[in-house]
Amino acid sequence: MNHLTVRQILEYVDGTILNGERTQVVAHLESCIRCRREVDLQRALAKTSREAPLTNTSRRLLDRIMETVVPAKRNSLLRKIVNNLGNLLAMLVVLSVLVYALSTPSVWKGSETPSVITQTFKTYSALYDRVSRYLTTESAKLQSKGSAPRSRENDRVVVLTVVSLLALAALDRFVIRRVIRTKL
Amino acid sequence: MAKPDQEIIRRVLTGEKKAYVELVNRHKDKAMTLAMRMLKNREDAEEALQDAFVRAFHALPRFEWRASFSTWFYRIVYNVCATALSKNDESQEVSLQEEDAGRIETPSDELTPDLQYESTELRDIVTEEIGKLPEPYASIVTLFFVQEMSYDEIASVTGFPLGTVKVRLFRARMMLRESIIGRLGWKKEVIA
Numbered sequence: 001m002n003h004l005t006v007r008q009i010l011e012y013v014d015g016t017i018l019n020g021e022r023t024q025v026v027a028h029l030e031s032c033i034r035c036r037r038e039v040d041l042q043r044a045l046a047k048t049s050r051e052a053p054l055t056n057t058s059r060r061l062l063d064r065i066m067e068t069v070v071p072a073k074r075n076s077l078l079r080k081i082v083n084n085l086g087n088l089l090a091m092l093v094v095l096s097v098l099v100y101a102l103s104t105p106s107v108w109k110g111s112e113t114p115s116v117i118t119q120t121f122k123t124y125s126a127l128y129d130r131v132s133r134y135l136t137t138e139s140a141k142l143q144s145k146g147s148a149p150r151s152r153e154n155d156r157v158v159v160l161t162v163v164s165l166l167a168l169a170a171l172d173r174f175v176i177r178r179v180i181r182t183k184l
Numbered sequence: 185m186a187k188p189d190q191e192i193i194r195r196v197l198t199g200e201k202k203a204y205v206e207l208v209n210r211h212k213d214k215a216m217t218l219a220m221r222m223l224k225n226r227e228d229a230e231e232a233l234q235d236a237f238v239r240a241f242h243a244l245p246r247f248e249w250r251a252s253f254s255t256w257f258y259r260i261v262y263n264v265c266a267t268a269l270s271k272n273d274e275s276q277e278v279s280l281q282e283e284d285a286g287r288i289e290t291p292s293d294e295l296t297p298d299l300q301y302e303s304t305e306l307r308d309i310v311t312e313e314i315g316k317l318p319e320p321y322a323s324i325v326t327l328f329f330v331q332e333m334s335y336d337e338i339a340s341v342t343g344f345p346l347g348t349v350k351v352r353l354f355r356a357r358m359m360l361r362e363s364i365i366g367r368l369g370w371k372k373e374v375i376a
Contacts, residue, residue, distance in 0.1 A: 034286055045310060045360060049329040052216050052311040054213040061230055068234070069241040070201045133206045164200075 004028060004035045013042045091168045099160055102128065132159040186362040189253040193244055206235055211254065215261050215328050221315055222323040232268050236261040251340060258331060259341045262323060269319060306364075313363045320344070321356035328353055 004012075004025060011017035012025045019085045029036050081088075136155045187206070195203040210359045215236065219229035240260050247256060314325055318340065327333045327341060335353070 004338055006354055007350075008359060010357060041355070041361065044306070045357065045364065046329065047189040048307050049314060049325065049360075050332070052307060052330070054330070055217045055226075055229075057212050057216045057233065058230060061212065061234060062205065062208055064234055065237045068238050069204060083217070179301065 003032060004038075009035065009038055009042055013039060013046055087172065088165075088169075091165060091172070095161060095164045095168065098124075101155060102160065103157065124172060128156070128160050128163065131163055132156045135159050192250070193247065193253065194243075197244060204241055207253075212237075214330055215258065218258065218261055218323060218326045219265050221317070221326050222262075222319060223268060224315070228268060228272075229265075232264045233237060233261065236264045239264070251337075254331065255333070255337050255340055258327065258333075262327075262341050265323075266319075269369060273309055306368075309358070309364060309367050313367070316363070317356060320352060321359060323355050324349060325356045325360070 008017065008021065008025055012022065017025060029039060050076070102121065132155060136159075189207065189210070192203050192206050194277050196207075201307070212233065216229060216233055219232050219236075223229045223232060236257075243260070247253070249327065279299065312331075314322065317325060324338060325343065329340045333341065335346055335349050338344075339349045344352070
């Protein structure tokens with residue numbers, strides 16, 4: 001008995017066999033158990049092959065692809081300021097507390113035996129006083145005749161704010177972040 | 185409903201480059217399966233896949249929609265993997281018989297009647313054995329069953345003539361059949 005060829009069986013399983021030949025294949029399969037089993041086997045292999053699990057990629061592959069095709073833009077100065085706005089606001093809050101503490105003598109002059117922190121505040125305040133006096137003097141020299149003298153207290157607060165901001169920003173940028181980067 | 189590839193490509197080409205991530209997510213697993221079966225090594229396959237996706241991105245402006253995106257893209261994947269194979273000198277060309285085999289071997293009449301064609305065991309064995317197929321059979325079988333490409337599309341992706349694709353596909357499926365039979369311990373009976 002002639003049996004079906006590999007091509008006939010596989011094309012029949014795939015549904016790509018020509019109509020004329022298909023009729024012959026169907027007729028043969030009705031009487032040939034061996035070819036029928038082969039068709040069943042090939043059908044099962046085809047189905048299983050189609051349903052075989054795919055190979056997943058790693059999580060980093062997508063990141064690597066996108067980093068290559070869409071590189072991250074370098075932040076402009078404005079974007080850096082905006083990104084660090086939270087830090088600046090936090091420093092302002094700290095600074096406000098400091099200003100309040102320094103401009104309210106009762107806060108740090110209450111105890112007869114000042115603590116270490118109180119002494120630190122005193123030193124801090126003395127330093128600001130000196131800077132404030134210097135800047136006020138220089139500012140007065142630059143002012144034109146006849147202009148009303150500004151409040152010394154207001155100048156003190158302004159100077160305190162600006163110098164503290166700069167000092168805190170420098171501390172954050174050059175000390176704290178470096179320590180965090182190296183230690184963590 | 186998932187957006188067609190064409191719409192995503194249009195968005196990428198009009199400047200929305202980050203939309204490319206949708207194309208990558210859509211095709212990466214099937215492409216990885218093809219690369220893995222060709223290169224047999226996960227690290228090499230991911231490297232090739234990354235290269236293919238980057239090349240495809242840069243070639244998008246030149247894509248003319250003569251074929252589907254998947255056919256065009258898998259041609260890139262196939263070529264990248266084939267190049268990697270040739271560099272590793274791991275391509276294995278098996279001598280082919282251009283005519284279909286006149287003899288087939290079927291399981292014997294002692295085949296157990298309760299054979300579970302749906303079993304997970306069969307699925308695992310088939311997956312494993314496909315992974316062991318040498319090139320070019322592994323890629324052709326994968327393109328046919330995983331990417332569900334027609335003979336013409338496979339010929340377009342691989343660059344082989346249509347007749348060669350058919351013969352190699354049939355040959356690959358018979359190789360798969362032999363290895364499955366061997367693994368399952370079926371007895372063979374040669375048909376005269």
